[in-house]
Amino acid sequence: MVSTTVWIVIAAVVVLFLIYLYNSLIRLRMRVNNAWSQIDVQLKRRYDLIPNLIEAVKGYMKHEKGVLENVTKMRASLVSGTMQDKAKASNQITEALKSIFAVAESYPQLKASENFKQLQEELSGTESKIAYARQFYNDSVMEYNQAIQVFPKNIFAKLFAFHQREFFETKGKERENVKVSF
Amino acid sequence: MSFYDEIGANKRKSYLLIFFFFGVVVCLGLLLGLLYGNSYGGLLVAAIVGVVYFLFSYYAGSSAILAMSRAKEATKPEYTQLINAVESLAIAAGLPMPKVYVIDDSALNAFATGRDPKHASITVTTGLLQKMNKLELEGVLAHEMSHIKNFDIRVMMLAAVMVGLTVLLSDFILRSFLWGGKGGNREHNQLSIIFIVLGLVLAILAPLVGELIKLAISRKREFLADASGAMLTRYPQGLADALQKIKGDPDPLVDTANKATAHLFISTPFRKKKGTSFLQNLFSTHPPLEERIRKLKGM
Numbered sequence: 001m002v003s004t005t006v007w008i009v010i011a012a013v014v015v016l017f018l019i020y021l022y023n024s025l026i027r028l029r030m031r032v033n034n035a036w037s038q039i040d041v042q043l044k045r046r047y048d049l050i051p052n053l054i055e056a057v058k059g060y061m062k063h064e065k066g067v068l069e070n071v072t073k074m075r076a077s078l079v080s081g082t083m084q085d086k087a088k089a090s091n092q093i094t095e096a097l098k099s100i101f102a103v104a105e106s107y108p109q110l111k112a113s114e115n116f117k118q119l120q121e122e123l124s125g126t127e128s129k130i131a132y133a134r135q136f137y138n139d140s141v142m143e144y145n146q147a148i149q150v151f152p153k154n155i156f157a158k159l160f161a162f163h164q165r166e167f168f169e170t171k172g173k174e175r176e177n178v179k180v181s182f
Numbered sequence: 183m184s185f186y187d188e189i190g191a192n193k194r195k196s197y198l199l200i201f202f203f204f205g206v207v208v209c210l211g212l213l214l215g216l217l218y219g220n221s222y223g224g225l226l227v228a229a230i231v232g233v234v235y236f237l238f239s240y241y242a243g244s245s246a247i248l249a250m251s252r253a254k255e256a257t258k259p260e261y262t263q264l265i266n267a268v269e270s271l272a273i274a275a276g277l278p279m280p281k282v283y284v285i286d287d288s289a290l291n292a293f294a295t296g297r298d299p300k301h302a303s304i305t306v307t308t309g310l311l312q313k314m315n316k317l318e319l320e321g322v323l324a325h326e327m328s329h330i331k332n333f334d335i336r337v338m339m340l341a342a343v344m345v346g347l348t349v350l351l352s353d354f355i356l357r358s359f360l361w362g363g364k365g366g367n368r369e370h371n372q373l374s375i376i377f378i379v380l381g382l383v384l385a386i387l388a389p390l391v392g393e394l395i396k397l398a399i400s401r402k403r404e405f406l407a408d409a410s411g412a413m414l415t416r417y418p419q420g421l422a423d424a425l426q427k428i429k430g431d432p433d434p435l436v437d438t439a440n441k442a443t444a445h446l447f448i449s450t451p452f453r454k455k456k457g458t459s460f461l462q463n464l465f466s467t468h469p470p471l472e473e474r475i476r477k478l479k480g481m
Contacts, residue, residue: 031276034276035276038273038276042273118262121262121263121266122262122266125262125263125266125267125269125270128266128267128270129266129269129270129273131270132270132271132273132274132414133273133274135274135416136273136274136275136276140276
């Protein structure tokens with residue numbers, strides 16, 4: 001009789017532990033998904049801002065038509081395709097926008113326009129939000145990928161099809177992580 | 183220590199603070215009751231006051247602090263850069279967007295308050311907005327965002343509002359004790375005299391203990407918030423530069439700050455005194471800026 005009770009208690013503890021493990025994996029995966037949707041929101045925001053920018057600079061930049069057309073073309077791939085496509089398009093657009101703003105430096109009238117200034121502020125804000133959203137996403141992915149590889153969570157990961165997630169890659173120099181010690 | 187441990191510790195400290203506060207209020211109520219010859223009445227009143235005041239400080243504490251500091255909500259056309267920066271850092275920390283407030287003051291300072299990340303706010307002075315560049319401002323905001331993420335804001339808000347009340351209450355008791363002593367028509371037996379003495383000691387000690395609690399909870403967490411802020415921006419130099427500027431601020435006095443809210447700010451909102459003695463260091467709500475800058479530069 002006593003041994004049955006002991007077994008029941010042990011089984012209960014094990015089950016609770018398994019539930020806890022499973023839920024912790026679910027939580028991590030949800031965070032990755034949330035982090036990804038944050039990137040998506042910001043990419044969409046940039047997608048919406050680009051036509052306004054083109055409209056604002058079109059009248060001034062007659063000689064740089066190629067740059068503008070390029071941006072318009074790349075813009076489409078921001079909201080469709082796989083994550084890698086989006087990451088690639090996002091990096092290219094960042095570069096293209098930089099060159100538009102660099103060219104704008106030589107058009108004093110354009111630079112002075114209130115509309116352009118506002119757009120520049122909005123776009124650079126969105127740019128930094130994309131960077132931070134990517135940072136949060138990649139951190140979340142790292143934690144998640146680690147969790148599904150270590151014992152005993154890896155058994156669950158196999159059992160319930162928790163797959164490794166991709167990082168949102170960037171070309172160029174990534175801001176380095178800082179060392180923090182307490 | 184991981185940040186999750188830190189969050190757990192902060193929640194425990196919040197409960198402890200509430201418990202401590204409740205104990206003090208009940209003791210003070212008992213004392214008041216004894217003074218007026220009705221100890222049960224005193225207890226009852228104290229319990230009701232305690233509950234009501236706890237509910238007030240938990241749900242309206244941040245509004246009270248913001249109103250006390252005369253902070254106005256920042257809106258978009260005027261403060262686009264500030265709001266964009268806060269939005270970015272909220273994304274980086276994976277938190278909902280906090281409310282953003284501005285205090286019209288030339289001193290360089292900022293604080294965060296609220297009961298949890300969903301009900302949080304960040305306040306900066308206009309001086310800070312004028313004198314900091316984008317990277318420095320991000321550094322300061324990331325520090326505040328970390329206070330939100332680590333639930334520092336809850337402990338610090340409760341400390342601000344509850345300690346504020348305890349001081350007020352014990353002040354009231356001390357005064358009514360003086361008046362009550364003059365009347366002399368109530369008979370006190372020995373027991374109640376002991377209670378009165380105990381309560382009197384408590385009334386004197388309560389604000390002191392409250393102050394010490396505030397110190398204990400606010401000094402270490404400034405370092406921690408600096409560190410986790412640097413994790414958010416991945417650029418410790420930004421906050422280090424900002425602290426350097428704050429250190430050089432010739433007029434750090436925030437007019438609307440007071441003793442109850444001082445520990446909320448990123449840097450002491452009072453005038454600097456020349457030379458820091460050991461005792462001053464012990465009773466200061468903030469660790470020395472030099473030490474914080476040094477740690478940031480070492481990351």
